[in-house]
Amino acid sequence: MQIDENKTPLRMRVNGRPVAVAVEPIWTLLRVLREELGLTGTKKGCEQGDCGACTVIMNGKAVNACLVLALQAESKEIETIEGLGTPDKLHPLQESFVKNGAVQCGFCTPGTLMSAAAFLRETPNPKIDEIKRAISGNLCRCTGYVKIIDAIGKASK
């Protein structure tokens, strides 16, 4: 890899595939995903960890990509919304969101889905209060969370 002298190589796995990209130390994982890898499904909301729109799964845990320096993602497994499901093969959570009206403007949706996906892997039969807590780091303005919580509950069955 030709590296610009201001940049450092970063190697990680994104959605099951190895990725190598040259990054500036100040870049966040969010920036790398969106602008270097073209994975714009992960959204830029507040860039300070307050909204959860940039949630991805890193080594199995839901994290705000805006709060991970790119170089801290070295050798990590990153899952983004693009890896959760495809238009032809939706993840059960995605299907449930669509079916149960949990998507309005869609801006919080990728982050919320990633939080929910990470959560359901660890808690496959959740109670409603647990679901609420699992998405408490994902702000939504459109839905009032009602159908989102319902959709996650239904997907878990």
Next chain:
Amino acid sequence: MKKRGIGIGSMYYGLGYGYSRPDIASATIELCEDGSVIVRTGTVDFGQGSDTLFCQIVAEELGVTPDNIQIVTPDTATTPDAGPTSASRVAYVGGNAVLNATLALKRTLNDVAESILGEKKLIFLNREVRAETSGKCISFTDLAKACHLRGVQIVETGWFNNTTDDVDPHTAQGDAYATYCWATQLAEVEVDTETGKVEVLRVVAAHDVGRALNPSMVEAQIEGGVVMGMGYALTEEIKQEKGYRGEISLGEYMIPTSLDVPSIESCIVEVPVPTGPYGAKGVGEPALIPTAPAILNAICDAIGIRITELPGNQKNLHRLIQEKEKKTMGSEN
């Protein structure tokens, strides 16, 4: 001490721009040779579901399925003006425009089908056009082909003008809005008198939407609106000093999180309005209007304090509680 209370808020809301302000929408509909239909209109679907709604209107009238309908919105190069997507007007004004365009197309389709089938009284359903009495039918696709071959008009425009006459500037009487939405919401709260924190336990929201063309989407609007109303009542604050607003980020501007929301029950009330598409009105803004009054009334029911300045956040409510306690103690002395 935690005290519970119940409050009611009611509202009516003039749909559209009112007061003789231009309130118009237009839409075009085009029948393609393969039986698919293209609708073009300037409305923006930003998640509220207007594209879905227009699709439903076309499907309802023409008997086709959503996968045969293409909704093109909004594109200043190709879509006719539908006015702003605001004022809770899209189902009513935009929906009527799409409906009018669809009905115009349907008249042409009906004429052609009548001449093909040799029958009147036709039903458009399940992707075919069927004569009510004899059962003779033609598939929608074949009908579309026939229309193209005959060179009949297969592109139509629909308009709807919701502009009112205005009111008398002195008496305020007249024609402010063409139609009104009505709603009542009930809120049950629990006030922690020791911290000033209010938990909203439950909201029941009854909204007269004329006709719920898509009940799930109506519920979604109500649920989102209630939570907006709750934030407005209790935690959201924009500070201004000498005309400049203070620091606002999502870390400082407190909107409710999933752990803050009450259980929300939507009661859809349908009193069809003859001027609306299938009797429908609107719900976008009405969804959040009665919430703050209901919550503030519930707080008053719980602890006898009237909040008159928003937000009724912890600091403000606690101060009011303290002032009331001082007054009560003062009058007891």
Next chain:
Amino acid sequence: MQNFSFHSPASLEDALTYLSDHAETCKIIAGGTDLIPNLRAEKLHPRHMLNVLELEELGGISETENMIRIGPTTTFTELIETTLINRFLPLLVKASSQVGGPQIRNRGTIGGNICTGSPAADVLPAVIALDGELELQSEKNGTRRIAASEAVQAPYNPNLEPDELLTGIFAHKLKPGTRCAYEKVAPRNAMARAFMNLSIVLYRDEEGVISDVRIVPGAMMALARRITVAEEVLAGKKPDKSLITKAAETLLGDLKGVWIPDYKIPVFRNIFKRLLGELLSES
């Protein structure tokens, strides 16, 4: 935003050397949940960034007969999920559960919460209530220990030399039968900075006499500490309502420089009485 050199050390020794070489211009990053927003807001301009998150020596939770050692890069989620913490230092579980939201808890670390020195810190006051001790290391001066209550000298100003690294957090295991309580008062139920928090540790003997009590208010003033004058009111006594009230007033009398006193003082009084009352009524 100004760029910096990013270094992920291979070992603790390597980290300490790097820190020693670049002390004045280096920032240490673990979970980054406080650091990165501050970088974006241009409150910090480091020329070097030391990424300690992966250092094995800084992670992990272990026990000896009487003590628990917590690696400073332990995340809040890890604290909540670790059996040793739940069993011997449950106050840390309660406090950690109140931090931000799931994503923040998955990244934020106990070491970060201590070293950021925010006056609204959720977990540092709990560490102080547990009489936590911090192990600090530097290449030049080796290892030293300070009490957790000495960790911060002023808001956002930790008591660490520029070339020092927090390498361990130690606390005595709570005696079986010890009760802990933690409450956070905040504008909403998640993702919010505290208006105030309160940590209480309480142990009563078989006769119901209080033999160990520790009280630490947080986010009330610049720095958090045990309010020993209030603890002394309660220690050695069998508690009743009037004793709780006396402890509350003594406590408030000892607090100097409370922020937004018109709100915080009366609310804190209520929270304190309520939390202590609940702890004491548990059999």
